[in-house]
Amino acid sequence: MDSNFMVSRYKILGELGRGGMGVVYKAHDTRLDRMVALKILEKCKSGKDIKRFIHEVRALSQLHHPNIIRIYEYGETPTPFFTMEIVQGENLSDFFKTNPGLSPKEIAEIVEKVTEAICEVHKRKIIHRDIKPSNIMLTANKQPKLMDFGLAKSDLHNDQLSVTGEILGSVSYMSPEQARGKAELRSDIYSLGATLYQGLTGQKVFSSESTYEAIYNIFNEAPKRPREINPQIPMELENICIKCLEKKLENRYQTAFELLRDLRNFRNDRRVKAKRSESASLKTLFSYTQKIVLLLAISLCVVLWFQNRSQQREMENHKKLSKTTINDLEDKFKNLNKLKVDELQKKLQNVGQKQIQKLKEEISVKDRQLIKLQEQIMNFKLSRNKLINDLHQLARSRRKEEKKYDDAIKIYNIAENYSNDPNIPFGRGVTYLVKAINDDKNINFLNKAVENFKIAVEKAKHKSIDEAKRKQTLADVYSNLGVCYSLMGDERRCLEAFEFCFQYGEPKQSHYCNRAIAYHFWLRQDKKTAIEDLEKANRLPKTKKDPHNKFLINTLIKKFKDKEPVTKQYIFNYYPVIFN
Template sequence: MLHDLRPNQKFAHYQLQQKIGEGGMGSVYRAIDLRLQRAVAIKFISNQVTSQQDIERFLREARAMAKLDHENIVKIYEVGISPAPFIAMEFLEGQTLKELIQQKLPAQQFVEIIIQVSQALIVAHRQNIIHRDIKPANIIVGNGKAKLMDFGLAKNRESQEQSLSKSGAIIGTAAYMPPEQVKGETAPTNDIYSLGAVLYEGLTGMPPFQGDNYLNILSQLVLKDPVAPRDLNPDISIYLEAICLKCLHKKPQYRYQSAKSLKQDLVNFMNGQPIVAKPYTNIERWKKSLAQHKVLFSVIALFMLGLSTMFVVVLRRGYDLQQANAKLIEVNKVAEKRTRQRDQQIIQLENSYQYSVQEILTLFQKIGLQQPQLLSKKDELAIFMVKIARYAPKNLLPTDKEIANEFLMIYFQTRLGLPIDGTKLYANLAKKSSFMMLYIEKQALHCSKGEYQQALDDCKKMLQLNRSSTHPYYLIAFILFLEGKYHRALKRINILRKKNPKHIDIALLRGRILHALGRHKDAIRVFNTEINNATHIKPQLYYQRSSCYAALQKFDKGIADCEKALEIDRTFIDTYVRLADIYVKKGKYSVAIDNYQKYVKAPQKNKKMLFVCYNKIALCFHKKKEFKRAITYWEKVLQNPKIDKAMKTNILKQIAKTKRHITKRQK
């Protein structure tokens, strides 16, 4: 049986080499066909499928699938029952679409893959075979060719037998299955929906529905509509979004009725020709809202009906109707203005509450108290967080004191540099309760370790908690900036800026991106605007502007900005390093050393930056020809347990060279 299989085992005319995959249905091995001397993939059915009836049913469906001979479908060579029920199929080199999505495949290339899979479905559906488990993991791509695989849940519509799964069981993967499949209904439109879900994930980076468990996803699948792709990624074409949402319609009759019609629309889109799917408009949004809130809209409709009747009676003449229309337009303008003001108030509320809590947390971290004292303060802060959670934006803060306490414990431990795995602790806490502040801290830890994809995943979870929040979108742009993807980051931050023109952090990041792109003057203009207009000036504005001035060799202006930043906040100690760097460029090494030393002596410094400062101090002393003092600081750099080999080698060479220089001078 399956658990007895081992590498190099022979059966029939195959020799197993190694296991290459495993799932709920069984395991897949790479093997050699000894007759034809070719590599094959062999799927063995799990030991859990033990009844003879199940095995016969599986083999019957597998033989039906063997009829599917197409370049975009994995070829099945043979089916058998010894040493366990198995399917021998072609061995494929390449990556699954799931892996390619994680690598952020370009939209055009992704659509070409979906077109190929559509062609595979055309062939399968002609043979009355419905796949029922289309997902990125079941599509493999190699040398530009996409192949649909794993027909383990496929259903032959002509067969009167049940499928491999027991009657009444839910077939498929929750995130990609259509609502009717939950009820056991099978039709070609099932696969259309699933392929639309794959398209959705390729465009947005996430499936249409996500949840903590299977039932959570199923409830969303039945009750909710997916968020429009362009709401998650504004770069998506409105026509491609229309195709995607047509595939994902809750009602099968409104989807593409065949894989052929879906493929044709995709081809038309790629060729710039008209498509059948209608772009997703505000009218469509209202229709969906109407469907989901029938009772509310029924009340509104009755009210409007009464109102319109009154207008017909009172305003009979055309002039009166025209006047009423003009008033209605004016009312709409006022309503729109109030809506904008309300949205701005929400943004301000979010920023103020988030800022105040973050400020308090940072204050505790800066105090540098001993752990017992910290714990007593932590309890008070936990109570405070829970109290203001009800007034803060949706899902921003914990609402349970114990959860808040656990969050603060992890927060303080990570901020104080204790040797713990903060991301793992936050992940465990998220299983108990999810709130945005948790993911804000978790993504920051991932970023500090260069784990940018994990940080982006945390941002997506924030969006699930509160899609109206600005902060996750801001963080996505910030992560792209950290990755060095400046043009993509700038594109995202410009979109955010139009929606939130007074959001100081968005402006700050925009200036940093422009500076990174070498557009120093443009960056200075951004910082100038914020400094002139902001009611609360952050020291970071002067700090970042100083970099731009230094890049333009306007050193005095850069120094002045650093001093202004320190006037605002003396605890913003990174400014001392920036100030020292500018003095180095001016050749004033003694002043530079003084400022580096201020950072070194600060109580709350970053350990990594501490060793960077030691090296910079050593270089300054070397420039001043104070070689012994330079060696002293290089030796401090070598005490860094995390120093990389290249850095260590370079410093050892510097020390040896400097010692030789000292010896020559003494002679």
């Protein structure tokens, strides 16, 4: 918007900042002759955005506190807008960056004043839902001013502004329950803790490359304790910070006033109530699902022992197991297949078909779907097998449809935390193979592909699964392993891989195509034998798991027969479509 443009009686002087819904301008109130901050709803927004904009005005109009931005006026002509006090200063995020030498007590004092403001907000039964350093302005005399109530929500009423599970707020400062779309008053306490953490350490609670990785960390990872980053931070203040960041609501401060009292006590060298949390000192927290599964498994061990006294040794192992730490339990969990847990498996799979179908319909390529899957893990709504399958399909979609290879690899890494399914390293290996093909046969990616395929082979050989499925998995793995060795120029290993491929399971179109291209054509320059394999692929019956790509294959056969030049790049362009 140009300078000197008029909105009602306000003359626009320049832009101060912009967010998801609106733009904030510096403006001059020509009637009262004062400077104001004017927020305008940007261009064509939805009805829901307009409601949120008006909701922000209403929330601010209820609040009167020295550490909360004051609202002046609301108008709708020529576009929805409101004016508020203008703060001459910088936001807290920039202040932390430009003042790295702040003492812990100075940082605590700033957060204390913001907490005072939140006490007033919560008194009105309003949840801010977007507390973060960039939403806190600092005046010249270091007085914080909390602003941006665009996501604020009444805790007493359904304001119809968010759908169930909708993620609203900034992920880096978001509590687990808010990440699941279920924010409440204590969610703001988590965000205050994340703000305090950044001030003390100069870092965010979790550093993540993507939204779904950040959400995974929020659900599963414990934050590094501030004193590990800066040993000069007082233990009492660290304990206050970590208590705010507890994943379980009941372990967090229950009210903003409790947090305020501890911050004041710390600044005045009085005793604080926050103590060191054992759970927060763990590097990785168990997902709720694993805890439940372990509890059921341990209980089942006891029952089996009483059924058969001869299993005295297993009972002794159980006694030892019950005394180990959570990390030890996680290791033991991987070997639970050695126990007779058929009944446990039935319980895990006892999930309503309607719920499973609903999840199938909901899965899409959006980051939010992975978050919902994580929620299913934590709430134990789906069996592990069903969950792993959905994660696998999501990763496959990222790889094949969106070409987001790094995203697919990270999803496979998440799935591997909950299962020894050989298809997980196999899928990850295929992803690295496609990355290598798209990066001029990158040797590092090829080595990672081979490494993952070998892991898949070992897991398939030792995992107790259906024999036919096991053989088919091995055939698929060796087929892709053959392609890897071909790209590496290793003819002997390439041939061995394809020999193993055709020893296992029923031959698939992709197996013949891979051997035709990777072995006969690339390594041996034998177009005649390559054509024979491609024709075998075309003669195979079409199945859902092995759909035909006759047009592309026949085009390749024609090029071979007509002796047209066929480059590796031509094959690379079609490899992800035909052969994987």
